[in-house]
Structure formats: C-alpha cells, structure tokens
Amino acid sequence: xxxVDNKKLPFVALSVLPDGNGGCTPCPALMTEAELxxxxxxxxxxxxxxxxxxxxxxxxxxxxxxxxxxxQPLYPLDAIRKWIEEKLLKEQR
Numbered sequence: 129x130x131x132v133d134n135k136k137l138p139f140v141a142l143s144v145l146p147d148g149n150g151g152c153t154p155c156p157a158l159m160t161e162a163e164l165x166x167x168x169x170x171x172x173x174x175x176x177x178x179x180x181x182x183x184x185x186x187x188x189x190x191x192x193x194x195x196x197x198x199x200q201p202l203y204p205l206d207a208i209r210k211w212i213e214e215k216l217l218k219e220q221r
Contacts, residue, residue, distance in 0.1 A: 143167070143205060158195075158202040167208070190215070 143155035145166045159167060165179045176182050186192040193207035 164203045
C-alpha cells in the first residue's frame, strides 16, 4: 500500500460537451464562446437565433465570468460552475 492509499483524494467531476454527433468531448478548463454555448445548452433552451447575443446578455446582465486572452473571451470552467451554483442558490430563496 503506498502513501496515496491512506489519503483522501478530492473528487473531480469531469465535464463533457456534446459533440453534435451524439457523442461527447472533454470540456476544457478555459472554454471558448462556442464551447460555453454548448456547455450551457443555449441552443436547446433559447429561442434566440444568435446564441452569442444570449452570452452577451448573460455577461452584461448576470455577471457571467469571462477573461480575455489575446482579445478573445474565454470562460473558466470552475468560475462558470460557481456562477451556476450562485444562480441556483438565488433562485431557491
């Protein structure tokens, strides 16, 4: 038995994104806007024709976490998960 066996390791839930062909791909730690749209399932829940407008609204009106690298918006998976949890807690009140 090695020393790792005696320690509690944190549970890591892996996130996946639908690939559009009935399968899934791993979700990166920093998502592009297209990946975020799939992660949040915006095409399935929104009637908007331009899903980028939905993301822009979430950033502007609901404080969706976003960082910019090389002028490109990226969405940290952990921050998005925390944002979802905070939204859930607000709606349960």
